[in-house]
Amino acid sequence: MPDLSTWSCPLPLRDYPNIVMGHGGGGQLSSELVQHLFLPAFSNSALANLGDASVLARPQGRIAISTDSFVVRPLFFPGGTIGDLAVNGTVNDLSMIGATPLYLSAGFILEEGFPISDLARIVACMAEAARLAGVEIVTGDTKVVERGHGDGCYINTTGVGVVPDQVNIGPSRVCSGDVIIVSGHIADHGMAIMSVREGLEFESSILSDCAPLNDLARVLLQAGGSDRVHAMRDPTRGGLAATLQEIASASDVGVLIEEAAVPIRGETRSACELLGLDPLFVANEGKMVAFVDPSVANGVLSAMRNHPLGRDAAIIGTAVAERKGMVLAKTAIGGHRVIPIQLGEQLPRIC
Amino acid sequence: MKYLSEFRDGELAQRLVREIRQATSRPWTIMEVCGGQTHSIIRNGIDRLLPSNVEMVHGPGCPVCVTPLEVIDRALAIAALPNVIFCSFGDMLRVPGTDRDLFRVKSTGGDVRIVYSPLDAVNLARQHPEKQVVFFGVGFETTAPANAMAVHLARTLGLENFSMLVSHVLVPPAIRAILESEGNQVQAFLAAGHVCSVMGYRQYPLLSERYRVPIVVTGFEPLDILNGIRCTLLQLEKGEARVENAYERVVTLDGNREAQKLLAEVFEECDRAWRGIGVIPRSGWRISPAYREFDAEHRFQVSDIRTIESPLCRSGDVLRGAIKPNQCPAFGKECTPRNPLGATMVSSEGACAAYYNYGRFVQIQELSHA
Numbered sequence: 001m002p003d004l005s006t007w008s009c010p011l012p013l014r015d016y017p018n019i020v021m022g023h024g025g026g027g028q029l030s031s032e033l034v035q036h037l038f039l040p041a042f043s044n045s046a047l048a049n050l051g052d053a054s055v056l057a058r059p060q061g062r063i064a065i066s067t068d069s070f071v072v073r074p075l076f077f078p079g080g081t082i083g084d085l086a087v088n089g090t091v092n093d094l095s096m097i098g099a100t101p102l103y104l105s106a107g108f109i110l111e112e113g114f115p116i117s118d119l120a121r122i123v124a125c126m127a128e129a130a131r132l133a134g135v136e137i138v139t140g141d142t143k144v145v146e147r148g149h150g151d152g153c154y155i156n157t158t159g160v161g162v163v164p165d166q167v168n169i170g171p172s173r174v175c176s177g178d179v180i181i182v183s184g185h186i187a188d189h190g191m192a193i194m195s196v197r198e199g200l201e202f203e204s205s206i207l208s209d210c211a212p213l214n215d216l217a218r219v220l221l222q223a224g225g226s227d228r229v230h231a232m233r234d235p236t237r238g239g240l241a242a243t244l245q246e247i248a249s250a251s252d253v254g255v256l257i258e259e260a261a262v263p264i265r266g267e268t269r270s271a272c273e274l275l276g277l278d279p280l281f282v283a284n285e286g287k288m289v290a291f292v293d294p295s296v297a298n299g300v301l302s303a304m305r306n307h308p309l310g311r312d313a314a315i316i317g318t319a320v321a322e323r324k325g326m327v328l329a330k331t332a333i334g335g336h337r338v339i340p341i342q343l344g345e346q347l348p349r350i351c
Numbered sequence: 352m353k354y355l356s357e358f359r360d361g362e363l364a365q366r367l368v369r370e371i372r373q374a375t376s377r378p379w380t381i382m383e384v385c386g387g388q389t390h391s392i393i394r395n396g397i398d399r400l401l402p403s404n405v406e407m408v409h410g411p412g413c414p415v416c417v418t419p420l421e422v423i424d425r426a427l428a429i430a431a432l433p434n435v436i437f438c439s440f441g442d443m444l445r446v447p448g449t450d451r452d453l454f455r456v457k458s459t460g461g462d463v464r465i466v467y468s469p470l471d472a473v474n475l476a477r478q479h480p481e482k483q484v485v486f487f488g489v490g491f492e493t494t495a496p497a498n499a500m501a502v503h504l505a506r507t508l509g510l511e512n513f514s515m516l517v518s519h520v521l522v523p524p525a526i527r528a529i530l531e532s533e534g535n536q537v538q539a540f541l542a543a544g545h546v547c548s549v550m551g552y553r554q555y556p557l558l559s560e561r562y563r564v565p566i567v568v569t570g571f572e573p574l575d576i577l578n579g580i581r582c583t584l585l586q587l588e589k590g591e592a593r594v595e596n597a598y599e600r601v602v603t604l605d606g607n608r609e610a611q612k613l614l615a616e617v618f619e620e621c622d623r624a625w626r627g628i629g630v631i632p633r634s635g636w637r638i639s640p641a642y643r644e645f646d647a648e649h650r651f652q653v654s655d656i657r658t659i660e661s662p663l664c665r666s667g668d669v670l671r672g673a674i675k676p677n678q679c680p681a682f683g684k685e686c687t688p689r690n691p692l693g694a695t696m697v698s699s700e701g702a703c704a705a706y707y708n709y710g711r712f713v714q715i716q717e718l719s720h721a
Contacts (some may be wrong), residue, residue, distance in 0.1 A: 260361075273355065275467075277396075333364035333573045335396020340699050340708060343689070344454075347441035347465070 003269075019114040031200040037120055038140060041127040046138040054138040056103060059162040063228030064099035066090055067158040075122065075152055078192045079207030082155060083125030085285060086273055088212045090159035091133045092234045095217040096288065098169040098226060099161030101133065106140040106157055111150035122153060133212035135159070146294060166226060171250035171291075173230040176321035179297035181257065183216060183288045183304055184312040185209070185263045186240050190282035206268055210284030216309045220290055223303030228293035241339045243289055244327045255327040257317030257339075280329075280339065281346045347350045358572030359395075367577035368400045374584045378404040380536045381583055382529070384522055385491070386413025386542030386698065387571050395573040405584065407521070408672040409695075409702050411525050411625060412428040412543055414490040415442050416694035416701055419624040420660050422518040423448040423683040425653040425688050426487050429516060430461045432651070436479060439487040439684070441465045446697055447690070449658055460546035469501035469515070476505065476513035485647045488517040493545040495519050495636060496610035499617035502638065502645045516647040517637050520623055523554045529671055536672035539583045541569040541576070544598040545636075549614075551606030553596040563592045570598040613648055618641050627666030627693025661685070666693030669702050676706035682709060 022029040039047065046054040070086045087104065094101040106126065110119065130137050161255070192208040195201065213234060221229055235243035240262065248255045264279050272279045286309065292300050297315060304310030317329075327339040365711075383389055389409045392398050398407055411417050427448045430437035439452070444453040444465065457463040466472055469486045476484035488498040498515060505513040522543055529537055542555060547568045558567045565586035569579030579597045586593060596602055616639070623635025640648040648654050663681040668674045676682055676695065686692040688704045693700035699708070 317661075329396075329572075331394070331396040332359055332394050333361050333397070333400070334368075335398070335400045335573075337393055337396040337399075338708075344445070347444060 002190070006249070009344055017116055018259040019110045019112055019116060019119065019144055020030040021112055021144050021146070023110065023240045024142055029286065030055050030142065033142060037116070039124055041123045042106075042130070042137040042140070042279060044136045045136065046136060047140075049134040049284050054103075055143075056138065059102065061162040061164045064097060064163050065158065066093040066161075067156065067262060068093060069154065069156040071151065071154050071336065073151060074193075074196055075118065077133045077208055078205075079188075080285070081122055082153060082208035083122035084129045084210045086157045087126050087129035087135070087137075088135060088210055089236070090157040091135060092213045092286075092288075094159045094161035095212075095214040095234045096234055097167075098167040098217070098221060098229075098232070098282075099163045099164065100218070101135045101159050101161040101181055101214050103138045104130065104135050104157050106137050106155060108140070108142045109156075110142060110144050110145055111152050112147040114152050116233050117155065127210065133214055142208045153196065156241075156338060165224075167221070169226065169229060170230055171231045171247045174251035174253055174291045174319050175230065175293075176319050177294055178230055178253070178291040178319040179208075179294050179315055179316045180244075180319065181290045181292060181297065181301055181304065181313055182240065182262065182316050183290075185265045186235070186287060187264060187268050187272060187279035187282035189285040190239065191268050193283075194275065195271065202270055202271070202274070204267060206271060207286055209286035211309055213288050213309065216288065216304065216307050219303050219310075220300055221308050224292050224300040226295040228296045229290060229306065230293065231291040233289050235284050235287060237283050239279070239281040239283055240289065241278070241327065242342065244339065245341055247289075247291065247310065248266045249325050251319070252324060253319040254318050254323030254325065255317060256323075257327070257329050259329045260332045261314055261316045263312045263314050277346055281342060354571065357483050357616050358570075358574045359465055360574065364400075364573055364577055367434070367574065369583060371405070371577065372402050373439055374581065374588055375402050375516065376403055376588060377589060378406070379538055379584060380406045380408055380673045381504060381531050381539045381541065381580065382410045382537040382672070383400065383541040383569070383576070384410040384412040384526065385546065385571075386416070387545065388541060388543065388569065388576060389413065391571050391573065391576055393658070394654075395576075397573060399575055400484045400577075401580070401591050401697055406672070407580075408670070410529070410540075411628060411638055411670050411694060412491065412522065413694070413698050413701065414494070414520065415446055416697045417520055417625045417628070418443070418446065418518050419626045419658075420448060420491050421624065421656065421658040422489075422516070422580050425648065425656050427451060427453065427456055428656055429485055429647060429651050430463050431459070432483075436475055436484045437487070438464050438466045438469075438475065438484065440467075442457060443487055443489060466522045468532045470504070470646040473501050473504050473508070473510065474679055476510050484513050485651075486513075486515045488515045488519065489585050491520055491522055491543065491546050492549045492614075493543070495614055495618065496549055496607070499610075499613045502617050502642055505645055506642065510652070514645050514647040514650045515638065518623070519636035520625065521634050521636065523558065524631050525625070526558055526566075528628070528631045528634070530564065532667070532671050532673075534668070534673040535669065537564075539565040540567070541583065542566050542577045544568055544570040544575070544602055547598070547602040547606060549607050549610050550596060551604050552596065552602065552681070553604060556567075559592050559594045566594045568594070568602050569600050570601065577689060604700075607703075625694070626660065626697070627664045627695065628670065629667065661692040664693035666695040666703065669693075669695050674702040679703070
């Protein structure tokens, strides 16, 4: 997250410190928003033309495309903002299929009355996240909805990336015997959001793990080779458990993890304990899980650990031939449990 | 985590498991009463560590599951009213009533909020004097003191816009009902440690002596539960039937007297229907006449909402250990986790839901010993 302590908004705030309907109307106000706020932040040659669409050079390989909408509340949370999420979320989705993310679009739905200074902070975070991830935001759109019809700011990003011809990564390639590696501490993002959510606030220093995974995925693929790295996923909503479930259901294996091997920070674990949540089901925004051939597992693990985003990477389990479609965990006391499929969001328990 | 990790130690757990195996010479059926214990047993895989002739029957101690359909329907009716903020613990939101759940009510405009404490609901009532704030007070003796405190506080503050929909249930009458039911298979009980931390355990020797069953007050961490099971088995094997406190660091014989005083003031005993089991005499608490103005049933006049539970459901038999879930004729047909008829299908840890979700995988012992 960029340092925002000295941030000053580039717009002439005298007239409109808040978004008004006209900012989405396509007239002078819309144009000012683009000229003074979006363009300086996202500056690149494709965007500079200000055409109805951006024209980009055709890359080598196959095109990958992914879209995601971001409605997080609060918009600013410990360790990140909706802007960081909007860039990293789509970058990560592309990265998990072995694509190199190149370009993003950014669509904003703003609520009338939303402070322009907040929008500027969000846009600055997006620009910084895009710079860190090495992607360009090449097209965008802004709409304004009446007060009470939105939640301040929603963002949609669509990402375009390129996948080399020989790379084919996905759950269908997972085999029994595959080693499962997670790139670091889980559940930080979800608990950071919880700690500031209205009505639930608790004091903690847990920060969201929001980060772009494209470089870590590149390092992982390089270390393991694209034929031996079978599947990669970023365990966002639904947490590690939902991701393992998805992979188990989409492949021909069962998944057996060692609960004690899953890296979780003490503070995050305590917060989960306090709220009656299972950290395996809590969201992450900068972690990945990989299913790799056992012959390359150690090489992949040490390559990940040499990367700043994979320092706490750990082997957490294996894909097994039995219990197809099912996720089992060996518990810390040596028992076994079935990791259930959640119907919806995980809810705090009464007792 | 201090005071938690010590009770999750893998080596000590294995030692207790060995002692349990050594102590067990024949089949026994033990019921853990509390839903929190069921959660811990499943969460830690304790059921997979026990010898195959020790069967744990999950008791009716999950407040979410046993809240009768009728009360859920009343909650839904109140939550859908304009000008009402309906507050609940999180896991009640998904419990289906006759034709919808609280999530559905919320999606169609009801102001339904998840709170962590009834006192949060009291605060909401102070912040929103123009709204009626209703708290859904369900649970066993454990959650009752905070609920009683909220009602008491609302009176002290003179809050006219706060009320509570109460469906409290009590453990000892449930244990008695199970022991007196026809075909009961349960031979011993792990009593719910946190219920006893409030109420003490003076009520249990009567049950233990009359029905000749060991009752062991047990905590919730893996070592607590394994130790509770070990104590129970030692008694069963020796032919003893005593009340034993295996959760001494929290529970005393008399419990929390201050809390009991407040409970006696705010609540009164009543007959209570348990989802899928039926009415158990004097097995619940409702708001006492002295506090009637805080009773949401009274304020919103929903007492005339009557719902008949499905006659197909045999969760009472499942809870007693008389039948296995898949022996119920409604299992997997009229009754599924998305459309549950009884308590044991409502909760993901309930015996029926577990059978439904994982029945085809139940035999995972070979993996446990891998």
